[in-house]
Amino acid sequence: MKPNFLIFILGPTGVGKTSISLFLAKKLKTEILSCDSRQFYQELKIGSSQPTIKELESVPHHFIGHLTIHQSYNAKCFEKDSLKKMKQLFKKYSILIMVGGSGLYEKSITEGLSDIPNIDLNIRNNLIYNFKKKGIFFLQKEIQKLSKIPTNIDRNNPRRLIRYLEIVRSTGKNPSSFFKKKNLRFFSTIKIGLTLPREEIYIRINKRVEKMIQMGFLEEVSRYYPYRHLNSLHTIGYKEIFDFLSKKKKSFHEAIEEIKKNTRKYAKKQLTWYRKDPSITWFHPKEKEKIFYFILNKVKMGNTGFEPVPPCL
Template sequence: MKPYFIIFILGPTGVGKTSISIFLAKRLKTEILSCDSRQFYQELKIGSSRPTIKELESVPHHFIGHLTIHESYNAKCFEKDSLKKMKQLFKKYSILIMVGGSGLYEKSITEGLSDIPNIDLNIRNNLIYNFKKKEFFSSKEIQKLSKIPTNIDRNNPRRLIRYLEIVRSTGKNPSFFFKKKNLRFFLTLKIGLTLPREEIYIRINKRVEKMIQMGLLEEACRYYPYKHLNSLQTIGYKEIFDFLSKKKQSFHEAIEEIKKNTRRYAKRQLTWYRKDPSITWFHPKEKEKIFYFILNKVEMGNTGFEPVTPCL
C-alpha cells in the first residue's frame, strides 16, 4: 500500500500560497486543508485574505470559515480536528494539501503539541488587560520574562502573554509539559514559497490597499463591539479598532500601520520557516517544477495519479 502524504505549502503572507495550492490540488486530484488561523472565522472575510468564492468552489477546502469569532480555539484544538478530518479524507485520497502561514498550527500537525492544562481565564484576561492598559509588563512579570527561551519572540505580546499565563496558572514553565514528537500515520513534504523581500513588501502593500477597497473598514466597524475577543486580535482589525477608538489620528495612519505590521509579520514568518531544514524552497511561478518535485518525492511517476482508496 502506498503511504499517505500531506503536502505543506508554506511561506510568508502575500507570497502566493493560495494560487499554488489550488493548482496542485487540481493536478493531484485532491483537497486542501487550511492551517491559516486568520481564516478560521466565518465573519472575517476581507481582513483575513480568505480565498475568493471562485477559488473555494474550484477545489474543496477545509478549515476556512468553520468557526465564529465568539468561539475559543487554539492550535491544540486544530490538531485534534484536522487529524480527524485527514483520516476521513485519506479514505478517498493518498495525498492531501495543507496550506497556510501559521507556523504553530503547521507544527501541531507535523510534530504534535503538548497537553498543557487548562488556563485560568481570569489570569489570561488580567494579563491582557494590564498589558493593553500600560503597554508593558510589571517588574515582577519582567523577571519571569528573563527566563523565556530564546525561540520566543519577545516583541510578540500574544506569545509573551501565553508564556506568562501558563507559568501563573500551573507554576511551571511551558517546557515542563513538552513531549516527544508524535508519530503520525502519514508522511509530510514541505514546500516553501519565497520572493525577494522587496517584492513581498510590494505585494503586501497592494493587498492591504485592495482589502480597503473591498470594504475592510466596514467589516471592522461591524465587529468593533467585539474587539476584545481573541479572534479579533489580528493585523488589519486591531489597527482600525485603534482608529475607531481615536488612538490613531487618521484612517490613512491606520492603513499605513496595517502595512507596516503585515510586513513585520511576514518577516517573522520567514524567520520561523528558515529554521526548518526540511522545507524545499521555490519561486511561486515555478508551478510545474513544484508539481514534478512532489511526484518524484511521493514516487508517483511523472504522469499524475488517480486517488486511491486506502484502508485506515
C-alpha cells in the same frame, strides 16, 4: 497499503500560497486544508484574505470560515480536528494539501502538541485586567522578570504574552517543556516553501492591503468593532482599524500604513520561523510545474528526505 502524503505549502503572507495550492490540488485531484488560523473565522473574509467563492468552488476546502469570532480555538483544537478530517479524506485520496502561514498550527500537525495543564483563571483574569489598565508595556515588563526570557515570542502580541505568562505562573514551567517529542503520524509530509526577494514580498503586501481597502475592509472591521475585545480580533489589520475607530490613530491613512508595516514585520517573522526547518524545500512561486514534478518524484520514491534549497529572503 499505499502510503499517504500531506503536502504542506508554507511561506510568508502574500507570497502566493493560495495560487500554488489550487494549482496542485487540481493537478493531483485532491482537496485543500487550511492551516491559516486567521482564515478559520467566517466573519474575517477580507482581512484574512480568504480564498474567493470561485476558488472555494473550484476545489474542496476545509477549515475556511468554519468558526465564528465568538468561539474559543487554539492549535491543540486544530490538531485534533484536522487529524480527524485527514483520516476521513485519506480514505478517498492518497495525497492531501495543507496550506497556511501559522507556524504553531503547522507544528501541531507535523509534530503534535502536548496538553498543557489547566490554567488558574484568577491568574489569567489578573493579567488581562492589568493589560487593559496599563497596556502592553506591563506584559512586556513581566516577561523580562522571568528567569528564562523567551527569545521567540512576539513582544507586540498581547495574547501571546498573556498566554506565556499564565502558563508559567500556573505551572511553574516554561511552555516549551510541555511540547511532545515528534509524533509518528499516519502520513508522510512533504514541505514546500515559497519565497521571493524581500522587496518583492513587501510590494505584494502593500498591494494586498490596498486591495483589502478597495474591497470594503473598513466596513468589515467597523461591523465587528463592538467585539474588538475578542481574542479572534486581536490580529493585524483589525487592531489598527480599531485604533482608528477609537480615535487612537490620527487618520485612516496612518492606520493603513501601520497595517502595511506590521504585516511586513509579520512576514519577516514567518520566514525566520521556517528557516529553522531543514525539511522545507524552497521554490519561487512561479515554479509551479517544477513543484508539481518534485512532489510526484517524492511520492514515487516514498521518501521525504532531501537536501533543502536555502530561502533567498
